[in-house]
Amino acid sequence: MxxxxxxxxxxxxxxxxxxxxxxxxxxxxxxxxxxxxxxxxxxxxxAEDYAAAHDFARHLFARVDRRINAAEVLAGKRSELTHRLLAWLPEAVAYALAAGPSDSSASEKSIDLAEIELGLAERTFSLVDSMVQLARAGFPGCLEPQKAGQRAHFAVKNTG
Structure with a gap:
């Protein structure tokens, strides 16, 4: 061009x-x-294409990811919880961005709200599963396993 x-x-x-x-x-x-x-x-x-939304979301969080990685290298520490969350965020954000029609085509397409809800639930529960897995194992690879464990215990205890 x-x-x-x-x-x-x-x-x-x-x-x-x-x-x-x-x-x-x-x-x-x-x-x-x-x-x-x-x-x-x-x-x-x-806003119209999941793959483009995913590229955008990865780019959006790339700077944060780089800064955290650099800080971890300097400190000689790594947070498994932080890395799991940062790995999860781009996909969840991309799904939310691409879930509905764009403003230009909103009148032409109907939004399947139940499908969006299920897609968001699937992504949310994948994060919950990952956090529960960490909690059950005692938050290995986390910087504050005792504090994370106390918070996880409180959250689980108060859901019933």
């Missing part, structure tokens, strides 16, 4: 933000603007 030259006026705050924001693979202002446009496009496409 051929590129077109575009003139853009930005106020000083926006220009400062754009020059300081870190965007992977974007070294100059033009590359950053293109990356932001691609991100906005992915968000819109993600």
């Amino acid at each position: 051929t590129k077109q030259t575009v003139t853009l006026r930005l106020d000083e705050d926006d220009l400062t933000y754009l020059s300081q924001v870190e965007i992977s693979g974007a070294g100059n202002l033009s590359e950053k603007i293109r990356a932001l446009i691609n991100e906005a496009r992915s968000q819109r496409e993600g």
Whole structure:
């Protein structure tokens, strides 16, 4: 695709933000603007397509994941609970984003609310199963197993 030259006026705050924001693979202002446009496009496409929504959600949590991984390496520690949650989040968010029709097609499609509820329940219970598995094992690989265990015991005890 051929590129077109575009003139853009930005106020000083926006220009400062754009020059300081870190965007992977974007070294100059033009590359950053293109990356932001691609991100906005992915968000819109993600509202209609699960795969695009999943890519967007993974990208959304990637920075948090990298920071946590870097902090864990420096500290020489790792949290199994944190990693399970961060692995679960993109899929759950992607499903929620792609579950209903986009704004542009909302009048053309009906939303199957029961299907959305079941899909969200499936994803939620997969996380619950994972947390129960950790709880039953005493939260191995977690940084605060006693505190997590106390909270898990309280949550389970008060559900009956």
